[in-house]
Amino acid sequence: MIKYITTLIIACTSVSGIAQINVKHIKKDISYLASDKLKGRGTSSAEEKIAATYIASSFKKSGLVPKGNDSYLYNFVFKKNSNPHDTSLVNIPERKGINVIGFLDNSAVNTIVIGAHYDHLGLGYDHNSLDANPEDKIHNGADDNASGTSGVLELAKYFSENNVKENYNFLFICFSGEELGLLGSKKWCDNPTIDLTKINYMINMDMIGRLNDSTKKLLIYGVGTSPTWVPLLEKTNTYFSIKMDSSGIGPSDQTSFYLKDIPVLHFFTGQHSDYHKPTDDVEKINLAGEKKVLEYIVDLINQTNSLPKLTFAKTASPVSTKSKYKVTLGVMPDYTFEGTGMRIDGVTDNKPAFKAGIKTGDIIIELGGQKINNVQDYMKALSGFNKGDKTIVGVKRGNENLSLALEF
Ligand SMILES: [Zn+2]
Numbered sequence: 033m034i035k036y037i038t039t040l041i042i043a044c045t046s047v048s049g050i051a052q053i054n055v056k057h058i059k060k061d062i063s064y065l066a067s068d069k070l071k072g073r074g075t076s077s078a079e080e081k082i083a084a085t086y087i088a089s090s091f092k093k094s095g096l097v098p099k100g101n102d103s104y105l106y107n108f109v110f111k112k113n114s115n116p117h118d119t120s121l122v123n124i125p126e127r128k129g130i131n132v133i134g135f136l137d138n139s140a141v142n143t144i145v146i147g148a149h150y151d152h153l154g155l156g157y158d159h160n161s162l163d164a165n166p167e168d169k170i171h172n173g174a175d176d177n178a179s180g181t182s183g184v185l186e187l188a189k190y191f192s193e194n195n196v197k198e199n200y201n202f203l204f205i206c207f208s209g210e211e212l213g214l215l216g217s218k219k220w221c222d223n224p225t226i227d228l229t230k231i232n233y234m235i236n237m238d239m240i241g242r243l244n245d246s247t248k249k250l251l252i253y254g255v256g257t258s259p260t261w262v263p264l265l266e267k268t269n270t271y272f273s274i275k276m277d278s279s280g281i282g283p284s285d286q287t288s289f290y291l292k293d294i295p296v297l298h299f300f301t302g303q304h305s306d307y308h309k310p311t312d313d314v315e316k317i318n319l320a321g322e323k324k325v326l327e328y329i330v331d332l333i334n335q336t337n338s339l340p341k342l343t344f345a346k347t348a349s350p351v352s353t354k355s356k357y358k359v360t361l362g363v364m365p366d367y368t369f370e371g372t373g374m375r376i377d378g379v380t381d382n383k384p385a386f387k388a389g390i391k392t393g394d395i396i397i398e399l400g401g402q403k404i405n406n407v408q409d410y411m412k413a414l415s416g417f418n419k420g421d422k423t424i425v426g427v428k429r430g431n432e433n434l435s436l437a438l439e440f
Contacts, residue, residue, distance in 0.1 A: 074154020243321025398426025
């Protein structure tokens with residue numbers, strides 16, 4: 033999961049059909065993906081390719097049809113600038129990433145997408161580790177997100193092997209570039225290998241390996257993206273203490289699908305002290321807990337089998353959620369911006385940003401002395417202000433850097 037500041041949850045019941053969710057498979061996949069051999073699966077690394085090959089061979093064993101742009105692999109290129117004072121991307125070298133995609137063809141018109149990112153922080157050089165001295169340390173990312181990746185592999189096996197007549201096809205995607213800003217999911221949604229209008233909904237699993245057996249807390253984001261979700265999630269749950277968040281925009285890949293008007297859900301077993309640190313290891317994974325999460329997702333999907341394609345609903349942006357922020361800037365962030373900073377897609381009249389002279393197209397790179405590398409940094413910075421506070425906002429406009437006086 034990308035760095036962010038919120039919470040979420042899920043549930044479970046019995047599994048029908050012959051196929052079963054198998055803890056041994058989950059353990060094997062997480063142990064391999066989060067082993068030191070894969071050096072933290074950094075995007076563009078040699079080990080990313082090794083992980084992608086492992087995922088592709090699992091898809092092949094499950095009998096999935098390749099749906100990448102190179103068999104199961106979906107190669108993409110991107111530029112990422114880590115210098116906040118240069119947002120031009122002109123002198124930034126191009127990097128490569130690989131999504132892995134397999135299709136279960138049930139001869140249906142519409143398709144359910146099941147996804148998870150498999151990339152993590154590698155050796156800590158991309159400035160998103162929370163370790164004090166991250167560089168050269170292997171960030172194994174067992175929970176984030178070998179857990180979700182193993183979930184995709186296991187659900188691919190499950191739905192390939194069960195004997196139930198499915199009324200939908202399945203597209204299984206393991207994304208890369210998530211930790212650098214949802215890059216892989218964004219690239220695929222902009223250049224998809226199936227028709228986006230034929231997607232029923234998208235299920236994302238990001239960090240599902242740390243279920244707390246006492247609290248049984250499961251967070252579920254995106255429940256407002258279709259009116260079907262809340263009653264269905266509640267009806268299906270017999271095990272978890274579920275915490276729901278309605279927003280389609282969240283800290284993981286479901287955001288890219290939501291922005292294409294597709295209903296989404298993101299399952300998450302909660303934040304922990306090993307998050308984005310080299311200590312996120314396989315020994316700490318609750319395998320039986322992850323099995324329960326996957327069984328809940330299977331039950332949920334089975335219930336939608338007899339329903340028509342879900343209706344999409346837009347949700348309020350978390351940036352404007354009044355409960356978490358005492359102030360508002362009055363801007364619409366560009367969630368698809370790939371450079372450093374937060375690009376402004378729109379400015380609300382007579383709100384603080386408007387009064388400070390911020391314009392559409394400006395890139396916020398600093399707020400109140402805090403560097404803003406992305407939307408998440410901005411939200412974090414914003415949460416520290418009260419009404420009436422005065423501060424300086426650093427903005428990049430074309431080739432100019434401006435410091436504007438701002439009053440909340
Ligand atoms: Zn992460």
